[in-house]
Structures are given as structure tokens and as C-alpha cells.
Amino acid sequence: MAIExxxxxxxRSYTGGAKVVEGSGDTLADLLTDLDxxxxxxxxxxxxxxxxxxxxxxxxxxxxxxxxxxxxxxxxNDGDSVTILPAVAGGxxxxxxxxxxxxxxxxxxxxxxxx
Amino acid sequence: xxxxxxxxxxxxxxxxxGLPRLSPTVPDGxxxxxxxxxxxxxxxxxxxxxxAALFMVRAAEEAGxxxxxxxxxxxxxxxxxxxxxxxxKLRGYRxxxxxxxxxxxxxxxxxxxxxxxxxxxxxxxxxxxxxxxAKQIAAEHPDWVMLYQxxxxxxxxxHYETTGPELLHDLPGVTHFVAGLGTTGTLMGTGRYLxxxxxxxxIVAAEPRYGELVYGLRNIDEGYVPxxxxxxxxxxxxxxxxxxxxxxTRQLVEVEGIFAGFSTGAILHAALAVxxxxxRDGRRADVAFVVCDGGWKYLSTGAYGGTLADAEDALDxxxxx
Numbered sequence: 001m002a003i004e005x006x007x008x009x010x011x012r013s014y015t016g017g018a019k020v021v022e023g024s025g026d027t028l029a030d031l032l033t034d035l036d037x038x039x040x041x042x043x044x045x046x047x048x049x050x051x052x053x054x055x056x057x058x059x060x061x062x063x064x065x066x067x068x069x070x071x072x073x074x075x076x077n078d079g080d081s082v083t084i085l086p087a088v089a090g091g092x093x094x095x096x097x098x099x100x101x102x103x104x105x106x107x108x109x110x111x112x113x114x115x
Numbered sequence: 116x117x118x119x120x121x122x123x124x125x126x127x128x129x130x131x132x133g134l135p136r137l138s139p140t141v142p143d144g145x146x147x148x149x150x151x152x153x154x155x156x157x158x159x160x161x162x163x164x165x166x167a168a169l170f171m172v173r174a175a176e177e178a179g180x181x182x183x184x185x186x187x188x189x190x191x192x193x194x195x196x197x198x199x200x201x202x203x204k205l206r207g208y209r210x211x212x213x214x215x216x217x218x219x220x221x222x223x224x225x226x227x228x229x230x231x232x233x234x235x236x237x238x239x240x241x242x243x244x245x246x247x248x249a250k251q252i253a254a255e256h257p258d259w260v261m262l263y264q265x266x267x268x269x270x271x272x273x274h275y276e277t278t279g280p281e282l283l284h285d286l287p288g289v290t291h292f293v294a295g296l297g298t299t300g301t302l303m304g305t306g307r308y309l310x311x312x313x314x315x316x317x318i319v320a321a322e323p324r325y326g327e328l329v330y331g332l333r334n335i336d337e338g339y340v341p342x343x344x345x346x347x348x349x350x351x352x353x354x355x356x357x358x359x360x361x362x363x364t365r366q367l368v369e370v371e372g373i374f375a376g377f378s379t380g381a382i383l384h385a386a387l388a389v390x391x392x393x394x395r396d397g398r399r400a401d402v403a404f405v406v407c408d409g410g411w412k413y414l415s416t417g418a419y420g421g422t423l424a425d426a427e428d429a430l431d432x433x434x435x436x
Contacts, residue, residue, distance in 0.1 A: 056338025058354070065322075065352035083354065085324070087338040 003031060003076055006083040014042040028059065029072040031082065046084065047072070056087045122159045123205055126169050127277045129157045131285040131403065136370045139387070139394045146399035148390050150383075151286055152373060152406050153278070160194075160201045160229070162408035163278075167300050168198035170273035171262045172206055180260055183207050188259040190214070190249045193222070194408055195264055195298075200229035211259065213249045221412045264298045266342035274304025282403055283312055290393075293386040293404040295378045296320040296352065299344040301405060306348040320352040321385035323360065323378060353388065355381035361418055361426040363387070364410070368419075376408045377418070377430065 002022040007015050015021050021039065025031035036043035046057050052071070053059065059066045060083040066074040076082070119125040134150040141148055155163035175181040187203055189196060190213040203210040212226055216235040226233055236248035253261070264270050278301065282289060292309055294301045299320075306318035357377075364380030367373045386404040393400035410419065418426035 055340065060354045063354050063356075065320075065354065067346060068349065068351045083324075085354070087340050 002078065004081050005031070005035065006081070008085055010086060011042065011045060011084065014039045014045070024078075025076055027070075027072065027076060028061070028066055028074045028082075031076055032072075058085045058087050059083070060085070121205065123169060123202065126159055126165045128281065130154050131282065132373075134371050134373075137366065137383075137387075139390050141394050145394070145397050148393045148398075148400045149402065150386055150390055151289075151401060151403045152367075152371075153282065153403060154373070154406050156375065156406055156409040158198075160197050161411070162194035162198060163301060163405060164194040164198040165201070166273040166277055167264060167267075167270040167298075168195060168202045170269040170276075171264065171267050172199070172202050172208075174267070174269035174272075175260060175262060176206070181208065185209070186211060186256070186259045188213070188252065188256065188261045189264070191264075196231060197222070197225050197229060199262070200226055200231035204230045211252075213252060219412065219415055221415060225412070264300065267300075268343070270298055270300035271304035271307075271343050274301050275308045276304075279305040279308025279312075283309065286401055286403055288399075288401050289313060289316065289403050290398075290400045291317040291319055291386070291389050291402040293319040293321060293382055293389065293402060295382050295405065295407055296322040297378075299341050303343050303345060303348050310348065317350040317389065318348055319385055319389055320349050321382040322352060322354050323381050324354045324356045351389075353385040355384045357430050358423055358427050359384045361423060361430065365419065367406075368410070373406060374410045375406045376410050376413050379406045379408070382407070 002024050005021050005023055007019060007021060012018065016039075021035065023031050023035045025034050032043045032046060046054055046059070048054055053067065061069060061074055061076065061080055063081075063083070066072075069075075131151050131153050134152055138150045139148050158165040172181065172187075181187070184207065186209040187199060188211050189199055191199075196210075196212045196214070200210050200212075210231040211234060212231050213234045213236060214222075216237060223233060234248070234252060253259070282292065282305065289309065290313075292302075292305055294305065296302060302318060302320050309316045309318065360377045360381040362380070363383040364375055364377050367375055367380065367383055382404050386402050390400055390402050393402075413419075416426075416429050418429045420426075421429075
């Protein structure tokens with residue numbers, strides 16, 4: 001048995017377009033190393049040079065966020081399902097638009113303070 | 116408890132109701148495991164966002180950022196827009212909402228009814244077009260005030276000062292609090308309050324997992340984490356897919372008579388997961404979760420009837436929470 005890993009669209013260039021790949025490992029770190037041996041470069045998009053999960057990447061083991069299960073040290077078992085998703089809880093529009101004009105909010109505060 | 120000077124004074128103070136039929140059964144002699152629903156649809160415009168909208172507007176007034184007749188700009192296609200429209204109307208401001216043109220007709224009608232003006236961004240352009248539209252509007256109107264719910268401390272404070280104390284008052288033995296993760300305001304505010312007051316409390320997040328189209332990102336670096344978010348407040352975080360959210364939303368109305376929106380179904384799914392773990396471990400659990408809004412605004416999706424697969428298809432590519 002293996003661990004099933006769901007790959008988001010934006011990372012499928014590393015998996016030859018595959019939506020789901022299989023891997024193995026006792027921890028998430030082991031799994032990512034194993035995956036990288038067949039899908040070179042994938043690990044580098046998920047893990048920073050400092051060895052932590054990328055801020056804008058969320059990884060779930062059986063639907064639970066690994067950051068609360070030990071992050072890269074999270075234990076894995078055969079048959080687990082791992083899902084990788086970009087961090088945009090709440091949908092693209094609100095977040096993207098709000099982030100884009102956050103600087104406006106700051107400048108508006110400055111305007112209000114000045115008048 | 117039943118008489119208020121104005122609608123704004125009637126915000127919050129929502130009922131907490133037990134779910135005797137949906138709560139898991141425990142073996143004879145084992146400690147009880149109970150689910151409790153906080154009915155946030157009983158707020159003035161029918162959602163939990165009334166609390167944040169009211170606190171954000173009040174905070175802006177106190178800081179001198181908002182003065183009578185000012186215009187508030189908010190990019191939203193959801194409940195926050197409806198709540199802000201009501202608060203803006205009653206406090207004497209103009210509200211402009213920027214949203215993609217493919218949002219549900221109920222939302223557009225509700226916003227207009229409450230007096231909001233709507234600027235649509237072309238659906239075809241996706242989130243990138245929405246961002247461009249929002250930026251352009253902000254640049255053209257530097258005097259408009261953006262409350263920015265994702266980074267506004269008053270959003271979380273609303274829950275620290277109201278939702279949290281209400282829950283503790285009604286359920287002093289609370290062991291778990293489960294809510295949805297969007298702006299993160301509900302979980303950050305309520306979670307911080309309960310952590311200060313209740314030893315060992317578990318703060319559990321349920322995050323909607325949409326179809327890929329909704330995310331619309333070109334690469335990981337376009338991701339976004341709300342400024343309000345502090346992972347240290349949470350104990351666990353679940354990702355809940357459309358099918359599970361629909362299944363639980365239907366169960367909630369079929370079994371307990373509570374007609375809620377799909378984000379509530381996602382939250383109930385996480386609440387049931389922790390409740391069943393408590394049963395397995397033989398521990399007492401009083402799991403309080405948030406009913407964010409009623410199901411009315413989502414009826415046109417058709418996802419309350421038909422097969423689960425049909426409902427999943429109907430909601431695919433939509434923001435259902």
C-alpha cells in the first residue's frame with residue numbers, strides 16, 4: 001500500500017499533469033523526499049530553504065492540516081490521503097481583491113489622520 | 116432580553132441550542148458527548164458577520180476614520196457586504212461593494228435592498244480581473260474608507276467581546292469550539308477568549324475546500340493568509356470538501372430542523388469528527404459550533420435536493436461558504 005497525494009493544478013507541471021500521485025514515507029518530510037525522486041522540483045515548491053513548509057502552502061493528511069500534527073514531522077501511515085493546496089481560504093475574490101487594496105486601506109488611514 | 120432601542124442593539128445574544136439527535140450515542144456508563152449549535156442566523160441581517168461589521172464601523176468612527184456621509188468600499192460577494200450595508204444605512208454612510216458579476220442573484224438583490232451600490236468586475240477575468248478592478252476603484256477614490264475585514268482587529272475583537280463571553284455563559288463546560296475559517300475573525304476572537312477562560316479548550320477550524328477554479332491562482336506565491344490569522348490560537352484545522360459540507364447541511368435540517376447555509380455543514384462535519392473521537396476515547400465533550408447563516412441565500416443553487424453528486428456539481432466553481 002502507498003500514500004495517495006493530491007496535487008493542485010499549479011503544481012502539476014512537476015507531475016506530468018497528474019492530479020494524484022503515490023508515494024511512501026513514515027513522515028511528511030520522508031514522503032516529500034520520496035516524491036521528489038520521481039517528480040524533481042516538487043519538494044522545492046513546498047519546503048523553504050530553511051526547511052519549513054512554505055507559508056502559502058497547506059498540506060492536509062486525511063483532511064487535517066499538518067501544521068497541527070507536527071508539520072513536516074507529521075506521522076503517516078499506508079492508506080493515508082495527503083492533499084496539497086495553495087493557501088487561499090475563503091475563495092479567491094475576496095482575499096485577492098482585499099490584499100490588493102490593503103495598501104489603499106493604509107493610505108486611507110493616513111488621509112483620515114491628516115484631515 | 117427582548118426589547119432593544121434599535122436594530123443595531125439587537126446584534127448578538129444568539130441562542131445556543133443542543134442537538135440531541137445528531138450528537139453521537141455513547142456506551143452505557145460513558146461520559147456524555149454533546150453538540151451545541153450557536154444560531155448566528157438570528158442576527159439582524161441573518162449572519163454572524165453582523166457582529167464584525169458593527170464592531171469595524173464603530174472602531175472606524177472612534178478612530179476618526181469615518182465621518183457622517185463617508186463612503187465605505189469593500190470587495191465582498193458575501194455576508195460581510197450585506198451586514199455592512201445594513202450598518203452603513205443605519206449609521207449614515209454610503210457602501211460600495213466590488214464583486215464578480217457571477218455571484219448569486221439573491222446576494223445582489225439583498226445588497227441593493229439594503230442600499231449598497233455594486234460595481235461588478237467581469238467574471239471572465241477571474242480573480243486577476245477582480246483585483247485590477249478593485250485597485251482601479253481604490254486609486255480613483257482615495258477618500259473612500261476600506262475596513263479590510265481580513266486585517267481589521269475589530270473583526271476579531273467583536274468575537275472576543277461578544278461571541279466568546281456568550282458561549283462561556285451559556286455553556287460553562289464547553290470543551291471544543293468549532294467555527295469556519297475565512298477572515299479567521301470568529302476563531303481568533305472567540306478562540307482567544309475561551310483559551311483565557313477554559314483550561315484545555317480545543318479550538319477547531321473548518322476550512323471550506325473549493326473546486327480548483329475558485330482558487331484561480333497561477334502560482335503558490337499568489338497565495339494569501341489573512342493578517343488576522345494566528346495559528347497559535349487553533350488546536351486543529353480541518354479541510355472540508357463540498358460533498359461533506361452538503362451532506363451535513365442536509366442532515367442538520369433533516370434531523371434537527373436547523374436550516375443553514377453550506378459553510379455551517381462544513382463546520383458540523385468537523386464538529387462531528389471531534390465528537391466521535393471523544394466517544395472513542397471515553398471522554399466527556401461539549402462541542403459548541405457556529406451556524407453562520409440560514410440556507411435562504413443558497414436555495415437557488417439547487418443543492419438542498421437531488422443526489423449528493425448533483426449537489427456537488429451544482430456548487431462546483433462557486434463560493435459556497
